[in-house]
Amino acid sequence: MPRFPLPSAPVLLFSFLVLPLAVSSAGAQDSWTWPDRGQNLQVFPEDTSPERLRAVMTGFTRALGVRCSHCHVGDAGKPLSTYDFASDENPMKQTARVMLEMLGTINKSLDTIEPSGPTQVNMWCHTCHMGKPRPMTLAEELTESLTEGGAGAMVEKYEELHENFYGRGGYDFSEGTLNSLGYEQLEAGALKEAIALFRLNVERFPASGNVHDSLAEAYREAGDRERAILHYQQALFLDPDNDNAAKMLAELRQEGAKQGD
Numbered sequence: 198m199p200r201f202p203l204p205s206a207p208v209l210l211f212s213f214l215v216l217p218l219a220v221s222s223a224g225a226q227d228s229w230t231w232p233d234r235g236q237n238l239q240v241f242p243e244d245t246s247p248e249r250l251r252a253v254m255t256g257f258t259r260a261l262g263v264r265c266s267h268c269h270v271g272d273a274g275k276p277l278s279t280y281d282f283a284s285d286e287n288p289m290k291q292t293a294r295v296m297l298e299m300l301g302t303i304n305k306s307l308d309t310i311e312p313s314g315p316t317q318v319n320m321w322c323h324t325c326h327m328g329k330p331r332p333m334t335l336a337e338e339l340t341e342s343l344t345e346g347g348a349g350a351m352v353e354k355y356e357e358l359h360e361n362f363y364g365r366g367g368y369d370f371s372e373g374t375l376n377s378l379g380y381e382q383l384e385a386g387a388l389k390e391a392i393a394l395f396r397l398n399v400e401r402f403p404a405s406g407n408v409h410d411s412l413a414e415a416y417r418e419a420g421d422r423e424r425a426i427l428h429y430q431q432a433l434f435l436d437p438d439n440d441n442a443a444k445m446l447a448e449l450r451q452e453g454a455k456q457g458d
């Protein structure tokens with residue numbers, strides 16, 4: 198039997214905060230209660246108490262940022278009494294079982310390590326998922342939307358994730374993410390995409406010399422001399438030690454002089 202990261206105090210504690218929300222959406226008339234005995238428990242012990250089941254299930258919704266209907270057969274917003282919780286028809290439920298087994302294996306391995314603090318650190322669903330149904334990095338999310346819908350869709354995706362997740366630690370919103378994605382595109386010769394990524398970074402981090410430098414480089418490659426000069430100037434202004442920006446500015450001005458402007 199795997200070890201579950203379940204019946205511990207933190208989960209029980211926040212379940213009281215989460216549950217009223219989860220159930221209120223089901224309507225005041227709903228007479229559904231947590232079963233005394235599950236009919237189809239394959240990972241948890243058959244005699245798992247209703248309190249424990251409730252703590253675990255509400256913990257899942259919170260760790261993955263989903264509703265009960267993500268894994269169970271039922272319509273979000275409908276009373277819970279209309280759900281078939283014992284059914285295995287929703288494939289997400291089976292995936293969740295595999296995840297539970299995986300977590301049990303991980304925690305068993307951790308058990309064999311001498312912890313460096315007074316207590317052993319356990320892995321939880323939240324450790325990987327951090328409020329997301331699929332635990333993707335920001336770079337993976339943006340690359341997916343860039344491939345599927347182009348630069349516009351990528352910028353929209355960024356704004357949406359920023360709105361919903363910024364400050365919650367689920368995605369790396371520091372300037373490095375967009376900067377390295379931008380360079381990936383630049384190296385692949387996708388100038389429009391690279392510029393979209395670097396521009397977004399400049400909007401988010403206008404006081405960072407480094408992101409202006411990157412944008413300037415992309416503009417230069419795209420042959421937009423004026424914008425390249427503008428952003429190299431910004432980069433140098435924000436970071437006077439940026440020798441690269443100084444050198445590029447000198448080159449761009451020389452090119453301009455040759456062309457007679």
Ligand code: HEC
Nearest residue numbers: 235236237238239240241254257265268282283290293294
């Ligand atoms: C991430 C997926 C996931 C989410 C979200 C989830 N569950 Fe579950 N639920 C499971 C899995 C997996 C089992 C079966 C566990 C087992 O096999 O031991 C289960 C079992 C149950 C059972 C026992 C069913 C039975 O009779 O065997 C109930 C009741 C239940 N969940 C209610 C809920 C409620 C209510 C919510 C929303 C607050 C919820 N679950 C959210 C995955 C989920």
Ligand code: HEC
Nearest residue numbers: 257289292293296297300320321322324325326330331332
């Ligand atoms: C070690 C990291 C890790 C842990 C811990 C973990 N997961 Fe996952 N989970 C993943 C990854 C990675 C995927 C994405 C697999 C894919 O779609 O490629 C995933 C996918 C899922 C999915 C399917 C999502 C989808 O949209 O297809 C469910 C459901 C899920 N996890 C539930 C859980 C639950 C419940 C727990 C805690 C018992 C848990 N996970 C713990 C890494 C983890």
